[in-house]
Amino acid sequence: MRASLRCPLDRARVSLITMDTQTHSRVGILGTLSDLHQQPITYDLACLKALVADLAPDILCAEITREAWERGDLSDGAMEVGQALASVVAATDIVLVPIATSKMQFGDITAGSGLRQGLVRASHSLLRFGQLKADTPRAVNGMLFGTFCHAVCSLVEMSWSRNDRAAWMVQNRAMAENILDAVRRDPGRRVLVAMRCQRTHVIEPLLRRHPELLELVEYWEV
């Protein structure tokens, strides 16, 4: 029913009716594309801004560290935060909860040997190609692209050292814990998690383990 509520006023009414009586937060994950949002694609920065403003979640979990956010240093967070999400948050009642624990991104991790580096470069190109093909938010966050992205990312992760894989997992677990903290602190709210699509495969299963706290829904159903 909620997906059919196109009018923001209708959504607000439903939100008022449902949110004051429930203690489970509705959490949706919105995969983002990093610098690709600056490309002339449908899912560009303006689209990302409009999407988040239209969804108007109570809380927006975004990839920036708490320290950087409180300092107002947007350059220290994901590009999407500084160039799109921060301005939406400033202009609306949405509250941004920083969930990053460090600046490390998927693309920052490099493979060791030459052969592996070649594999990673090829995989990144493949992922970029896929992202450009699936250039709408629905497509990027859909099952088809999700499966493709997961497969490519898994291939890349296999080329990493054990320590790098462990560090990637530790960072994602910490981010999932920060999301859960936000939900525990403020139950019964509409929470949108905007994060790089490479993380969603890791973090989504971690959030699904907590049905007592949250209901994981599609981002447009938040």
Add this chain to the structure above:
Amino acid sequence: MDQGPIQIAVGGGYGLTRAALAEILDSQPGLSASLMGFVGRPDVIVWDAEPDDPSFTDLQTRFPQAAIVLLSSQLTPQRARAYLQAGARACLPKNESIGSLCQAVRQAMRGESYLPAELAVAVLSLIEEPPTTSYSLTERLSSLSPRESQILLLVCRGLSTKDIAARLYLSVRTVDGHLLNLYRKSGVHNRTELALLGLRSGLT
């Protein structure tokens, strides 16, 4: 035209205090003072009001023409405001000088109100406080949860709801909910009253 001395009736408190007050006032130029019951239609009643003295409320009924000047040993701004609202024309703590008491009597006779300067400032600052509050500030704030206390502090610092939400990483709706609870628990009706209440309790 000479209207004669101001007729003062002195009442309330202890007999010795009443008698002393009457003697002192009677010795002042332009004043004529006696104990209650010895003046038929007093212009001014000087009443020694002990805390929770119920007889004060009867005075206005019994002497509707008289201006009432209250003396109290425990005159807090809240109590002074309550006395003024109940119809007293002037309020003085008992540690004021006889000159102040005479001035209060004369001003009350002219239809003016009188409060010592410090007390007047304190009473003025209470104007925004709802007069219906029947329990103390401390009692009102002691029932607040840690989160509500935190939000009250930020309200006192002038932060908007959105700013408070952003500072505490809570949704605006949640902060709104806490604010409603704060209004209810504190017995106030809006943010301004809440901020004043917090400031009076020493929050900054």
